[in-house]
Amino acid sequence: MSPAVHDVDVLVVGAGPAGLTVAHELALAGVRATVIDRLPDPNPHSKALGLQPRTVELLDTRGLLDAVLADAVARIPDGHFAGLPVPLTYDRWRSPHAYHLIYPQNLLERVLEGALERHGVSVLRGCELVGLTQDETAATAVVATPEGEVHYRARYVAGCDGHDSAVRRLGGFAFPGTSTDFSGVVADVALRSAPPEVLTRPRRTADLLGEERSDRREVSYPLVPLPNGRYRVVWAEYGRSTDAGPVTEQEVRAAVAQRYGTEVDIADVEWASRLSDAAHQAERYRLGRLFVVADAAHIHIPAGGQGLNVGVQDAVNLGWKLAAEISGRAPAGLLDTYHTERHPVGARVLENTRVQAYLTNPAAEFDALRSTFIALLKLPEVNDRFAGMLSGLDVRYDVPGADDHELLGARMPDVALDRGTVFGRLRSGRALLIAGPGHAERARRWADRVEVAHGDLRTWEAAGVLIRPDGHVCWVAPAQDDDPRHTKRLDAALHDWFGAPGPGPERA
Incomplete structure (x- = not known):
């Protein structure tokens, strides 16, 4: 028997924050996407743990922010670059959300999926993309499901399926890149006991990073509380292969002991994952009817908490343009602007995370570089520039055909209007x-x-x-x-x- 064939407008591969955002943008415009994810259930764990100001603004513009704030761990009123002891301030950027929100990725996915379901769209889980071709009229996706193989004939495919993206691989996207001398680990733990100051919610960036710097090749950061009563452990390693195998409980306990000694007693290590040091970017974000978004388009170390945020911003940029195309209202070339606008943003993220990888290396040979950056970040203009870059508030697209007004191509700040804001x-x-x-x-x-x-x-x-x-x-x-x-x-x-x-x- 031949596999079932379903004709769809947009097939979204991957139900992380980016995929759910693309589908939600389409739904707002009345376009129903088909969303598949290879995992049988929503991911209960979260590598990403922060929302930058620009992403918070976008959630506000979609009416989703109240649900996010209800479970947020903390609002941090400043940012950082490579953990250097100079807070980045957001005052220059006129944002009503001038803070970094500590909020797990899996909770964001829950909010986005709930919003999508209110539009009548559900995620099809346990569905893995195993084949992908395209012609002049559509893309054909071969999907392995629990019930057997299914074919989707889609006008467009949005690859939001992560760093090992099947859409990128099967679609033939070139993905060049480099690596640094950095790797790391993220883990969630339950505590048996800890001093009160360890259990306090962070109020500023320094609380998340700690004050001291070691000359050891391993640097652990303070524990961060999670909404479920667990705590996040993060540490960076230099000179160690990311192919070291699964993270062991002993490694997690040793990293916590390095910072806290015997003050913190871990009851259980619930989950742990290694962070790759790879930095890659797709040469093109669009190939015909295929698009790559978020980690499918760019991967880098999680310096400055930019990855999830850039991915959501990619998704919003693509989503309304795809909706216009599907609805027959898009002008010629609109879909191509997804690449021309977002590729430079991704390239800049790869560049600044490479720099941060060097600056966070505790070896003495990088002390002069750190001292130079600390001095520069104390200059207001430099501080503003770096705050805008890491927060996403400074993104300004090249909009042709008009005078170079400061607002042209930039995000519009929130202002009061005759009706609403x-x-x-x-x-x-x-x-x-x-x-x-x-x-x-x-x-x-x-x-x-x-x-x-x-x-x-x-x-x-x-x-x-x-x-x-x-x-x-x-x-x-x-x-x-x-x-x-x-x-x-x-x-x-x-x-x-x-x-x-x-x-x-x-x-x-």
């Missing part, structure tokens, strides 16, 4: 035009995909902005500038990002 109005998953009556009239034929609001933009010396569903600005009208070219540029931006207008009389 920017972040609140983006919860529909549609674009948002903030402008006066003249510009608003130009957008009325895109009313099915562009909302209109009025707000005070004088802080940015702007009279109007057009904001994409992912929160990035694609048109700006400078304040006190009645140049008619800005109106023509609005028309061009509406066409270039949101396709042809709907029915109705065109305005001259």
